[in-house]
Each structure stands twice: as C-alpha cells, then as structure tokens.
Amino acid sequence: MKTRIITAAAALALFIIILLLPPVVFTIALAAVIFLMLYECYTATKADTAMKVVGFISATMMMCGVYMYVSDMFSAYRRIVAPGVMMTIILIYMTLVIFQHGKKNYKDILASGLLTMYLVLSTSCIWLLKEKSGTEIMLLIFICAWSTDTFAYFSGRFFGKRKLIPNVSPNKTVAGAMGGVLGAMSVCVLYLFIITKILGLNPEVLKAPLLGFIPTASNTIVQVNLYWTPICVFFGLIVGLVGGVCSQLGDLTASAIKRDTEIKDFGWIFPGHGGFMDRFDSVVFIAPIIYGIWILLTIYMTP
Secondary structure: OHHHHHHHHHHHHHHHHHHHOOHHHHHHHHHHHHHHHHHHHHHHOOOOHHHHHHHHHHHHHHHHHHHHHHOHHHHHHHHHHHHHHHHHHHHHHHHHHHHOOOOOOHHHHHHHHHHHHHHHHHHHHHHHHHHHHOHHHHHHHHHHHHHHHHHHHHHHHHHOOOEEEOOOEEEEEHHHHHHHHHHHHHHHHHHHHHHHHHOOOOOOOEOOOHHHOOOOOOOOOEOOOOOOHHHHHHHHHHHHHHHHHHHHHHHHHHHHHHHHHOOOOOOOOEOOOEOHHHHHHHHHHHHHHHHHHHHHHHHHHOO
C-alpha cells in the first residue's frame, strides 16, 4: 500500500509538471506513452520483431493522420486522410500475414493490428479533447478513470463480498464496481463545480471551424456555458456514470489479456502499479467515450 501511494504521488506530480509546460511537451509525452503501452502489449502477446516494427510504423502513421485531420494546413485533404491512413494500415497487416505465414498465426497478427489501432486512436482522443476544449475538460478523462479506480478499490476492500467476474479479475467485487461508479459521478460533478463556480473558468469548447467535426459557419467560436449549474450537474453525472462503468470495462479488458498471456502486470515501471498499460488501461478505454459525450453536448448547446 505504501509503495502504491508513493508511486501514485510521484506520477501525479510529474503529470502536473507536464501540464504546466508548453503544450508540445504534453503532445510528446502522450506519444511516448502510446509507444510504451504498445511495447508492453507486444511483449505480453509475444509479438516478433516484424510485428513490432509494423506496429510502431502503423502507430506513427495513425498519429500523423490524426494531426493532419485536425490541422488547418491539411483541411483540403481532411476527407481522405483518415480513411486513407486506416486502409493503408489494414493492407499492411494483411500483407504481413503473407510474409509471416508459417511463422505467426494470422489471428495473432490481426489481433496485434487491432490492439495497435485501439491504443493509438483511443489515446489520441485525449489530445483531441485538449486541443479542442482545453486542459480543464481533458482532465475529466483522467479524473473519471482514477476516481473510479480509487473508489472501487476502497469500496471493494471494505464492503466487497460478491465477486464481479472472478475468472477475469478475482479481486473485483460488485460492491467495488458500484462504489467506483458512484464515486466517479460525485467527483466529476464536484470537479465541474470547482472549475466553473469557484475558479471562475468557462473553458472554450471548440474553435472554428470546429476542426471539421461539426458543421457551423466558418470562423465561429462555440462555447458551452458551464456556469449554468444544472448543465454542470447533468454533464458531470453522465460522464461519471458512463465513464465509471466503461473505466472498469477497460480495466477488465486489460485483465483478460493478462490472464490469456499468463502475466501479472504488463510492465514494472510503476512500483506497486505495474507498467504504463496497467496504469492507463481505464484511461484509454474511456477517452473516446468522454470525447464523444462532450461533442454531443456541444452539438446540443450550439446556437
């Protein structure tokens, strides 16, 4: 327990420092986390050198594709960038099946490709939300995931009796799962209240032309007025409820992979916590979900 707390405190301090530095530092750090998670997953699934090389190349292509998709410099090619990159990556993996025939099963190769797409695209939603809506809203992803994990841990420890899915994660309980969701809902509402009422922040949501995702007039700036308390409460409850449930699904998904690969942790970089994948499994799973909820709220609130 002591080791876990010290590690968590040190990691949180580093996270805060990165946020205080120029935005490019966060972008680089997020890209590094993606590559480290991929490396841990490739190692766990016993991917060979060819699969790792193709995976890292595909990850780089996807991250560049995401940047090109939202960049004004490539706005004319926005409609072909995303499908073009994804189709190219799929064809690369299908070709790898040919050259790896007799060495690796095609199921392992395609599963590695799916895992690569999942980690890169889901984690990229963190960067997208930060770029489009500001750091304050982006932090909801981490706050929701980590509050779920914390409340689930203590709820399960003190009240947990009935196991949730023992064949996947023997330590998780029904009480822990419920406590995690309720805790996430409470923390998300409290966080939105703090940034809008106490700190007086009203974060800019999307910049014109909304980066190609929402049709509006050119050069329009759209803001969601979070000063209205009912909206704060409603959005916080929705994010906490959906994010709290999905956060635990992300944790269980990672646990299932670890059971199948017969490993305890994906890595060792965080004493008491495991590796990057162990620490960010929930964050990665809920990032696109919270991003989608925020986009839908923005569409609803757009005048």
